Amino acid sequence: MTTKTAASTRTGGATPSERTPANTKLYRTKNDLPPATRAQVADLLNQRLADCIDLQTQCKQAHWNLKGANFIALHKLFDEINDSVEDYVDLIAERIAQLGGIAEGTARVVAERSALDVYPLVLETSDEHVDALSTAIAAFARTARLGIDEMDELEDAVSSDILTEITRGVDQWLWFVEAHQQGERVDIS
Numbered sequence: 406m407t408t409k410t411a412a413s414t415r416t417g418g419a420t421p422s423e424r425t426p427a428n429t430k431l432y433r434t435k436n437d438l439p440p441a442t443r444a445q446v447a448d449l450l451n452q453r454l455a456d457c458i459d460l461q462t463q464c465k466q467a468h469w470n471l472k473g474a475n476f477i478a479l480h481k482l483f484d485e486i487n488d489s490v491e492d493y494v495d496l497i498a499e500r501i502a503q504l505g506g507i508a509e510g511t512a513r514v515v516a517e518r519s520a521l522d523v524y525p526l527v528l529e530t531s532d533e534h535v536d537a538l539s540t541a542i543a544a545f546a547r548t549a550r551l552g553i554d555e556m557d558e559l560e561d562a563v564s565s566d567i568l569t570e571i572t573r574g575v576d577q578w579l580w581f582v583e584a585h586q587q588g589e590r591v592d593i594s
C-alpha cells in the first residue's frame with residue numbers, strides 16, 4: 406500500500422514510494438522486509454533521528470541555562486526529559502541498523518537535516534525555557550506522529566510501533582512542561 410497521504414507530503418515533500426533514499430546500499434540481513442522497504446524506512450528514520458538528536462541537545466541547553474523561579478524543579482525535569490529522549494534516539498538509530506541501514510547521527514548531519522527550529526541561545530527565565538522547550542517537544546511529536554503514518558504506508562509495523570512508543574513518551578513530556586504555563590482554558594470553537 407503506497408497511497409499518497411498528507412502525512413508524507415508534510416514531512417518529506419514526497420510519499421515513501423516517490424522518495425529515493427540518499428543511500429540505497431544496505432547491509433545484508435535475514436530480516437524478511439523487502440530491501441526497497443528497508444531502504445525507504447531507513448531513509449525516513451534518519452530524518453526522525455536528526456530531529457530527535459536535535460531535541461536532546463535542546464533539553465540539555467535548557468537544563469544548563471535556566472535561571473529564576475522553579476529552578477531546581479525545571480532543571481531536574483529537563484534532565485529527565487533528556488534521558489528519555491536519549492532512549493528514543495537509540496531506538497530509532499538501532500532500528501535503522503536492524504534494517505541494514507546506516508544510522509546517520511553525527512552533529513554535523515543533524516544540524517543540516519533537523520526539521521526543528523534552532524533553540525535560542527539567549528533565553529534565561531523559566532517561562533522562556535518552558536515555552537521554547539515545549540515548542541521543540543511539540544515540533545518533534547508532530548514529525549514523529551507523521552512518521553507513524555509513513556511507516557504504516559510502508560507496511561513496517563515494528564518501525565510504526567517504535568515511533569508510536571516514542572510519541573506516547575513525548576506527548577507526556579509535553580504535558581509535564583506545558584503544565585507550568587497552562588493557566589486558563591481557551592475556547593476551541
Ligand SMILES: [Fe+2]
Binds near residue numbers: 468484
Ligand atoms: Fe546536569
